Amino acid sequence: MIISETELQSLLQARHAAPHDLLGMHAASQRKQRGLVVRVFLQDAAACTLVDLTRGESHPMEQLAPEGFFEVFLPRRRKHFHYEVRVTDYRGQERRVKDPYAFWPTLGEQDLYLFNEGNEHRIYEKLGAHLRTVDGVAGVAFAVWAPSASQVSVVGNFNAWDGRYHPMRVMGASGVWELFIPGLGEGELYKFQIRDQQGNTRVKTDPYGTYFEAPPNNASVVHNPRRHEWNDGDWMERRAQNAASVDRPISIYEVHLGSWRRDPNDPARLLSYREMAPQLADYAVEMGFTHIEIMPVAEHPFDGSWGYQVTGFYAPTHRFGTPDDFAWFVDHLHQRGIGVILDWVPAHFPRDAFALAEFDGTHLYEHADPRKGAHMDWGTLIFNYGRNEVRCFLAANALSWLDRYHIDGLRVDAVASMLYLDYSRKAGEWIPNELGGRENLEAIAFLRHTNELVHRYYPGVITIAEESTSFPAVSRPVSEGGLGFDFKWNMGWMHDTLRYFSKEAVHRKWHQNDLTFGMLYQYAENFVTVFSHDEVVHGKGSMLFKMGAWHIPEKAANLRALYAHMWAWPGKKLLFMGGEFAQSHEWDYRRSLDWHLCQYPDHEGVRRLVQDLNRLYTGDPALGAGDLDPQGFQWLACYDHEASVVAYLRTSRDQQSALAVVGHFTPVVRTKYRVGVPRAGLWREVMNTNSEYYGGSGLGNDGARHTEPVPADGHPQSLLLTLPPHTTTIFKWSGA
Secondary structure, three states, X not given: OOOOHHXXXXXXXXXXXXHHHOOEEEEEEEOOEEEEEEEEEOOOOOXXXXXEOOOOEEEEOEEEEOOOEEEEEEEOOOOOOOXXXXXXXXXXOEEEEOOHHHOOOOOOHHHHHHHHHOOOOOHHHOOEEEEEEEOOEEEEEEEEEOOOOOEEEEEEOOOOOOOOOOEOEEOHHHOEEEEEEEOOOOOOEEEEEEEOOOOOEEEEOOOOOOOEOOOOOOOEEOOOOOOOOOOOHHHHHHHHHHHHOOOOOOEEEEEOOOOOOOOOOOOOOOOOHHHHHHHHHHHHHHHOOOEEEEOOOEEOOOHHHOOOOOOEEEEEOHHHOOHHHHHHHHHHHHHOOOEEEEEEOOOOEOOOOOOOOOOOOOOOOEOOOHHHHEEOOOOEXXXXXXXXXXXXXXXXXXXXXXXXXXXXXXXXXXXXXXXXOXXXXXXXOOOOOOOOOOEOHXXXXXXXXXXXXXXXHOOOOEEEEOOOOOOOOOOOOHHHOOOOOOEEEOHHHHHHHHHHHOOOHHHHHHHOHHHHHHHHOOOOOOEEEEEOHHHHOOOOOOXXXXXXXXXXXXXXXXXXXXXXXXXXXXXXXXXXXXXXXXXXXXXXXXXXXXHHHHHOHHHHHHHHHHHHHHHHHHHOOOOOOOOOOHHHEEEEEOOOOOOOEEEEEEEOOXXXXXXXXXXXXXXXXXXXXXXXXXXXXXXXXXXXXXXXXXXXXXXXXXXXXXXXXXXXXXXXXXXEEEEOOOEEEEEEEOOO
């Protein structure tokens, strides 16, 4: 035996940090004779023979331990050669294997340097598990970052989850551990067994894993995420052409895939990505939405988190199929003309023992101090955005969804919680930044960095911030001192407007400011006007039942008036599923939407209205093509709080299109109501939410009104209108 007993035991106990120094082929000497020694450590091996593929020779190997450790010394051999091992197991069956420890590393020094520097933008192609062919031999290259580990092994169904048989080597000071295992292929389950500096072991899933098995095991699955053959070239070309301007019609349908629609014959069964795509595409096209936004589909163990507590940042969830199925889903929507925006969650991650938390026995991905590293509200952990490798992990993750799955936009969740060190914390529960302030300077730098990378590599992809404070310049370019997002959710408008519409009509005259205040800051950011999933959960009521009225028909009338006001107000649009047909119940992630309600006029009428609003919004340049231009908005009248009336004008950049919007939010009919307008002539009534088609009474303005030479609201002419109860009416100027 050439190997020392101490070295042998370190391998048998999975404690050796440099297994490639002992296993495989090495120069050695025995009894003063120089030569080569070959050692293998193979599971279920009763006997082993070394096969010299160069000379065609065979050399029986000596068993040094019954666990499967074998060694052979070849005297007078100096030059390394290719070999295999013929193994006989304890059942007498024979197999030939390639030795993992006969291969050079699959990672280069430049890869590791850029990763440690935080600038390897495609690190997802290097770390994780990747199908490789090395020296003509097919297998899987594994790599994981665990700089404080004392030893790391790949474990899986191929070695009975025994960490002794595939120990990895550490790549210098990079903290990356690597191993190429020949003979493995797609479908193998695996994890990393990590021994910390105290000798304790933990078994972790792959942070860069592309596919995962279902809980409770949560193993990573070897998978090639690039097998799908894309057919969305026309879409991708158009998307790139749109990069010059973000001020174009964008109407987003927010969807939770597990509860949008289920199998009607088996309500407990989730539809697959491939089943859902045609149905969702048909519906989005029918309704006139330009994009869908998917609540997080990155792998997560707990359904009740809705996907916001991610454990597999690089993997589409297994719940609806494989990564190939998800690619097919996106491809199909693109071919139907629908963009796909993904909820992306870099703000926090859960404490699950199998995932990122205390990954190598230290606080590797998170801050050690809970005053910086723990979210009080959600019981989750906060990424250490200042650590190069963590920044690299997250920025590359954003890019990977755009690269592998052609995603058209990222809506970044909980940005406010990233920006502020004192987010949801009391005095003494947070640590100021180096300047003494409350801003998380490292998170700010990370967001800017990521937005710049997204726009550099993928022109036409949009990024959207869910940011609930007044942090400045969220949707301004980094070059101008902004965070670099294209858009920001307009949370202020949403809260003010819902507060207004939740009141009974008799009280609304005291709250006119809720409807008008938003214009004071409307053009400070590029806003998306939103009614998202957050507004219809946790006892907040559905959109329908938020309305300040007693009866369903009146609630539906209020909701129709609200939606028309929303679509006419500046800003891109987002509406959560179910809201478009006035779902009665709060959203429940465990069940399908109540599609049967569409048989009733109060619900189907709202759906028809949203359909027509999308058509008006995407078809008229005064709306979708001028959302971000302050010259495209003008108040006509916002003073009549007694009547609860607001009126405003939307105009196109070329001034060829003008829309007058009149909202009336009380239950009475107001006849001969005068509104001043800047243009004389015919104004056609292109939208009346009181139309019988939408479930209203049909009262309106006979399809059009001519101006009268009667001054009003600062204009030399005006329209004399009938304002139906709880109605928003939109008039389009049609010339003198």
